[in-house]
Amino acid sequence: MPLKTSNLKFLNNHKIIGLICTTFFVWNITSAQEIIEDEKPVEEVVKEKDTVNGFKAIKVDGVAAVVGDYIILDSDVDKAYLQLEAQGVNTKDIERCQLFGKLLEDKLYAHHAIQDSLTVSDAEIRRNVDYQIEQFLQQVNGDMQKLLDFYKKDDEQSFRDEMFEINKANQLAQRMQSNIVEEIEVTPEEVRTFFNNIPTDERPTFGTELKVAQIVAEPKVSEEEKQKVIDRLKQFKADILENGASFRSKAVLYSDDPGSASKGGKYTLNKKQPRMVKEFRQVAFSLQEGEISEPFETDFGFHIIQLEKIRGQEYDVAHILLIPEVSNSAVQEAKERLEKVRERIVNGDISFADAAREASDEKETRNDGGQLINPATQDYNFELTRMDPELYSQIQNLKDEEVSLVLKEQDRQGNLSFKILRVTDRIDEHEADYARDFLKIKDLTLNDKRVKAIEKWQAEKIMDTYIKIGGENRDCEFSSNWLKK
Helix, strand or coil: CCCCCCHHHHHHCCCCCCCCCCCCECCCCCCCCCCCCEEEEEEEEEEEECCEEEEEEEEEEEEEEEEEEEEEEEEHHHHHHHHHHCCCCCCCCCCCCHHHHHHHHHHHHHHHHHHHCCCCCCCHHHHHHHHHHHHHHHHHHCCCHHHHHCCCCCCHHHHHHHHHHHHHHHHHHHHHHHHHHHHCCCCCCHHHHHHHHCCCHHHHEEEEEEEEEEEECCCCHHHHHHHHHHHHHHHHHHHHHCCCCCCHHHHHHHHCCHHHHHHHEEEECCCCCCCHHHHHHHHHHHHHCEEEEEEEEECEEEEEEEEEECCEEEEEEEEEEEEECCCCCHHHHHEEEEEEEHHHHHHHCCCCHHHHHHHHCHHHHHHHCCCCCCCCCCEEEEEHHCCCCHHHHHHCCCCCCECCCEEECCCCCCCCCEEEEEEEEEECCCCCCCCCCHHHHHHHHHHHHHHHHHHHHHHHHHHHHEEECHHHHCCCCCCCCCCCC
């Protein structure tokens, strides 16, 4: 019985976009052709020695499909399932045909990205591979051999090579998708029309939303402790320059940066992609190859940087981070300081917003009266069912306008801080209302318009791209016209 594959807009609900990794090989096909109906799929065959009858042929892998210059193997679908599971996605309800259809889409995007001369950065892809492998290793307690066995690879380099090609194809696909929809916008009239066309009994329901504000007190590091760290970094620099010590070895031994210490403090910066903090980038881009900076401060602590190599827009650097220690007395002072702020708010001597502007140590929220910004929506509203679990646990029992007790918090680097929270507004679960929920309805309208644009593009490109679907995969009931019927 044929199985129907869902299209892009439905697959998003399964969190497939951006997670699927599939292997691919380049097949140099230059002209568009119609699908060729074969009785059997193309197969890769190898010979294996049989102790009785000599050599025998065995099937290693089958070609599930060809899309333009890309091949999808039967094993790619299996690997896609493994990849999703490794990412924590529940694959129980994802049908094989559905996943296969998503792979066809990805290869169509990647193929036309190359045709349209869209490019991706090899250096950025390598960084993504490094990060992904680090994440995978954490799941197997750092055992590389176990990771290679899981992905059926003989050695680390072949695994990295395959991950590079996977990431490159995925990034090309994403670039193509972005290119299709990047100029799409919606007008207020389109939003109104979209909303009015939704039957009244089918209008979406938006869950309870909260606005939350906080005031943060951070323990102050003494000037004496800061100078101690600066002097230590200067000693590292002198030892490297005068005695030939290894910068990277010192980074491994002494750096407080968990993301780079094990790699000798190495980072690759790109002038066109500002990922690092401003001060770090300014110092790095001011150095000559081989030069080591003087100690400098960022929000993370104190650093020294060595510029190893300049490659066009990319700078290979190594750095050592030292975080000054905070004394127990400074921790206690921060807590007591925030307790006094809370007391003034509760007694009505100052509003929460004014107290935040006056006393909060958190630069990102201080000027907005402590209002937290939802990173997913970039507004002040947090949908209760999608709220960060830690934040939810801190405010779930708060009544409107109530100020929480002083809460102790510790970040990934072990830095302590204290905060008080307040729910400043609450919107209960309700049916979509055009005026109140305009921004959400606008997002729905824009998403609908983008999906239609992608479907139109896909329908046109399928017809002028070489596509061949092999074997039992032709039995899938596709939502897109992959079989060109």
